[in-house]
Amino acid sequence: MVTNLHALVTAFTQATSEIPIVAIAGRSIWEGPGRSLARPGGNLTGVSINAGNEITGKRLEILKETIPSLTKVAYLASARAAWEHDAGLSARQAGSHLGMSVNGVFPAEFNETQIRHTFAAMTQQQFEAVVIDEGGGFLAQRVLIVELAEKYRLPVCYPYRDYVDLGGLMAHAPDLGELAQRLADNVHQILNGAKPGDIPVFQPTRFQLVVNLKAAKSLGLTISQSISARADEIIE
Secondary structure, X not given: OEEEOHHHHHHHHHHOOOOOEEEEEOHHHHOOOOOOOOOOOOOXXXXXXXXXXXXXXXXXXXXXXXXXXXXXXXXEOOOHHHHHOHHHHHHHHHHHHOOOEEEEEOOOOOOHHHHHHHHHHHHHOOOOEEEEOOOHHHHHOHHHHHHHHHHOOOOEXXXXXXXXXXXXXXXXXXXXXXXHHHHHHHHHHHHOOOOHHHOOOEOOOOEEEEEEHHHHHHOOOXXXXXXXXXXXXXXX
16 A cells, blocks of 8 residues: 555554555654654555755755845644654754744644635734645645745745745755655565565655745745755746
């Protein structure tokens, strides 16, 4: 079985301990009781959608370089627990190092009403920019999120290029082709007799910086030569 999304992976692992499950999911899936990235255990293996908490710091650095005056950033998180532990701590430390405050924001649900409410609230609280975590709930609402970021004139650094293709400002994103290849490799190993729980979870090693110049112009931002030079792709 090949699947994604945190909720689906959790449901399938609870439903069966025999059918091999190859998943693409967040780090918290792989770090439960008796699990680790090196040895996920049981009938589960796959790919982590991020490479650790330092990735949020990198996205904050890119935003700060794009907007040097930045002082207050929202971290749009899929779960309060992640913000209150390692992911949030890393984001706050990175923000402090960059001279800005980073505050967690958590939609009550991943539906249109709550996403709209969340963006309106971030604007009222005078956040100057946003980073979004890799949660599938946000990705499912990517069209709406990009629309609201434009409406409220909020610069956002996204975790996937899908948002930027839809008109979002920028993404520091894993190479999804690399992750898909690793999923296929896992399936191949299992079909050849390997136990899923013995196959280490892969973390992305290549990230792409994708920048949308049209979105930048709409927000009144000038993309620096440094960002342009580092970008893997510029969308005009």
